[in-house]
Amino acid sequence: MGRRGGKRKHGSNRKAVSKDTENSGNHQDNRNADYVSYEVVMENKKFADYYKAQNIVSESDWDDFMAALKRPLPVSFRITGSRGDASDLREYMKKVHFPALQGFDIDGEVINPPNPIEWYPNQLAWQFDCSRTALRKSPKVKAFHSFLMSETNVGNISRQEVVSMIPVMFLDVKPSHYVLDMCAAPGSKTAQLLEAIHNVGENYDSETLADGLVVANDSNYERSQMLVHQAKRLQSPCLLVTNHDGQEFPRVFLTDRHSTEGATVLQFDRILCDVPCSGDGTMRKNKTIWRTWTHANGNGLHRLQKQILQRGCELLKIGALRLVDVSADLPQLTRRSGLTTWKVMDKSGVMFDTFDSENESHRTTLAPTFFPPKNVDELGLNNCMRVYPYMQNGGGFFVAVIEKIASIGTMDNYSIPKEERVSRSSEKVFLDSQTTTDTTTAETPAKSDELKAENTNEPILNENLKRPSNEEQSDSKRLNCEGKGVDRKGWFGVSESPFVFVESDSPLANKICDFYGMSPKFPKDLFVVRTAKDEEDFRSIYLVSSPIKKILMAKNAGKIKIVNTGVKVFKKNGGENFPTCPYRVSSEGIQTIAPFLSPARQITLSLADLCIFISFEYPKFTEFSKEAQAQFECLVVGSCLLRFNPADEKDYTGSITIPLVLPFFRSHVSGSLLIDKAERASLMHRLTGVMLTEFKPMDKSDRNDISC
Known part of the structure; x- marks a missing residue:
């Protein structure tokens, strides 16, 4: 495994790979002549000694734990559960693709179909153990990979690591909830939260929008843009993407903050907080950690993690805290309880059990909150969850579900009438950040590739600068x-x-x-x-x-x-041929807008007529059935909706069983589906089993009828 860039310095656990033979042949090699790539050696004694001392796994499981870290991470994905065709897509995948993914091997690697993740509901999450070599060499595996990519592009499938799916499953998000994802990029968990908000059930009035919302926040602007790209596939009006340091997410007043009746402050029913961390649990996909690991990666992030946690607690509705026992939830998920004792290593590599150790040398770099508190048995830390790579052939993860049960800060105080408010001087702060030892500088984390990716170009705010009040701002x-x-x-x-x-x-x-x-x-x-x-x-x-x-x-x-x-x-629309309404329905928002449109702006077609629209970019109306032509005649030029109901088709064998609604443009003599080629190909294959590889354009004389 190599790294991008030019010449690399030799490391103790990297192996040089000769490139002398790669310049042979007639092709031109544009790489730097000094370029040398390295294969990462998956051994790190300091890492092994550190985690062995923590007793995170039993002695009998240690070898399995280390062996799992060295294996490649399987492909995993989720089917979007909030969409009506989720079960159709699952059955289509099992019927069409899985039979081809069994009974053969590639260079000794046995290929098996994906397996459902047992603890994920309705078989909507799957894991596929296949190497990149097999993916490149096998046309059968390539076909399945193309299917995954196509459905991912249109939002029907999300590629997501298995352990990343776990936290949202324990939040019990309801459609009416206000949800904050504090450190959201790249957005796979945000997508899960949006699915939960839109999972409204069969009795939901389609002519209403969801009552809940998801605020997806990230501290890095470029990563926030990644969030936008991820979320666009789910086409939700209930998402707000913001760009703040999590620990400085603003206090937002939805009503007058000076009201004698109390102000309404933006607080959330659920908060997901995947804080910046050392990334040790990602070693199976980020192998450079084998080379760059140091205990300082975790120590240096402690204060930031604590600050984000404190802000999250303030933003959560109601007040004080307790760790919730969710051991009965997802019984098929293999996990271990949280630890109540652990060791902390200082910058010199010495381990300490408590902050009050006789050796005081560590007190300049460590804080009391690094260590188990004296009342550790009262905190319910055993209710936390630890998931290890060898348990479910995934990554490593830590989950704690915290429930807020009483008021803890000023944000809760604002919602109380003025005469009943507690003064700030008498408030009980959840996390004590005022101790002198905690204000010292903790160990600086090593600049591993993982940490660089998290913090690149991150602006630093000067807390001593006075920000103008809202009234003072221009x-x-x-x-x-x-x-x-x-x-x-x-x-x-x-x-x-x-x-x-x-x-x-x-x-x-x-x-x-x-x-x-x-x-x-x-x-x-x-x-x-x-x-x-x-x-x-x-x-x-x-x-x-x-x-x-x-x-x-x-x-x-x-x-x-x-x-x-x-x-x-x-x-x-472009052009000037739309005097009635120059705006067409966007494919991104069709599921949101469709329930509100008049039947006069909708048509229903047969499968044969629909396939013409899918196969041709701008087919003439004369190419359709007389029933379809009669509907076209009744439409005024402009955008409308096209519907197809599989239940109306005789001898229908496609995998889509629910009614479809698609954006359609009625021009003067032709029409067009306003969806991209990837979605056309996906629809055609699921409706008919035919792989669509090209689209035939309309005549040049008709191109001025519509601007898409």
């Missing part, structure tokens, strides 16, 4: 949701377009709602755009949920560094 520093808005600059040099709500009685909102015959229940006051230009220049119109709007309209909303929110529901 409009350019506030999130303007009541007018045209201006670009927000000043968040470490990052400029984001403002979020501007379209007035519900504006000509634009009325034009869209009239053209599409929107239901009276449609919340047109939730239209939002990202521009300060005139209405005619809005390229895209987004829809947010009511809880998201409350945050965007908060009294001090300018403190929130918002990266993205909302789902795109309408997009402006």
Whole structure:
């Protein structure tokens, strides 16, 4: 395993690989002549000695534990459970792909079909133990990999490590919950949280938006953009992506903070906190840790982890804390209880059991909170969970479910009428960060590749600088949701377009709602755009949920560094051939908008007619059945919805069994599905079993009819 870049320094546990033979042949090698790659040797005595001293596994399991760390991590993925066709996709995968993935081997490696993860509900999570070599050499495995990639691109499947799926399963998220993911990037757990918010059940009114929301936060702006890309596949109006240091996530007042009746402060029903860590549990996929590991990686992050935890506790609804026993949940998940004793190593490599050790040399680099507290038996640490790689052929993970049961800080205090509030001087702070020993500098973590990836270009805030109050801030520093808005600059040099709500009685909102015959229940006051230009220049119109709007309209909303929110529901067409309504339905927001559209802007086609639209980019209406042509005649030029119901088809053998709704554009003499090629290919294969490899365009004379 090599690293990118030029010449590398030799390390004690790396093995040089000769490149002399690689320049033979006629191809040109553009690499630096001094380039040398290295194979990582998966041995590290310091790592082994450190964890052996912690007694994290029994002596009899130690060899299995170390052997598991050296094996490649299997491929794992989830089927999006909140979508109606989740079970259809699962059965299609088992019927079409699994039979081809058995009964053969590649270079001695036996290939078996994926196995369901036993503790994950409804067989919607799977693990596939296959090496990259097998993936490259076998057409059968390549076909399955292509299927996974295609379904991932359209949001039907999420690639996610098995242990990463565990925390959300213990949060018991409900559709009405406000949820915060404090350290969210790259976003796989955020996707799980969104699925839970949209898992509304069969009796849910489709003409309403979900009551809950997910705020996905990350301290790194570039990683926040990764979150946006991940979340777009799930097309949710209930997501807000923010860019803050977790320990400094702002206090947001949804109502007047000076009200005598008490202010409404943004707090959350559930908080997921996957804090920055040493990454030791990721060794199976990040093998450079074998070379770079040092105990300082964990020690140096202790204070930051504690600060993030304290802020999370303040943002959680209600008050004080207890560790919850969830040992009865997910009984098929193999785990170990949390530790109540452990050792701490100082920078010289000496182990200590307690902070009060007779040897005081460690007190300049360690803090009391590194060690088990004196009342450790009262804290329920045994209710924590430790998952080790050898248990389920996955990675390593630590999970603690903390429940808040009483008030602990100022944020809870704001919701209480003024005369009943406790003064700040008498408050009990959950975590004591005022001890003199804790203010000393902890060991600096080694700059491993894992830590660099977490902290690259991370801005440092000077806590001594006085920030202006919300009233003192200029409009350019506030999130303007009541007018045209201006670009927000000043968040470490990052400029984001403002979020501007379209007035519900504006000509634009009325034009869209009239053209599409929107239901009276449609919340047109939730239209939002990202521009300060005139209405005619809005390229895209987004829809947010009511809880998201409350945050965007908060009294001090300018403190929130918002990266993205909302789902795109309408997009402006190019050209000037759309005098009635220049906006078409976006494929991203079709599931959100479809329940509100009038039947007059919808058509229902047979499988044969639908396949024409899937196979051709702009087919003429004359190529369709007479039943379809009759429906086209009744449609005014513009965007509409196309529906297909498998139950109406005779001798239907496809794997999709639920009704489909797709965005469609009716032009003058032709029409087009407004979905990309990946989704077309996925649909065709699941509807008919045919692999679609190319799309036939319309005639040039018809290209001016539509701009997609």
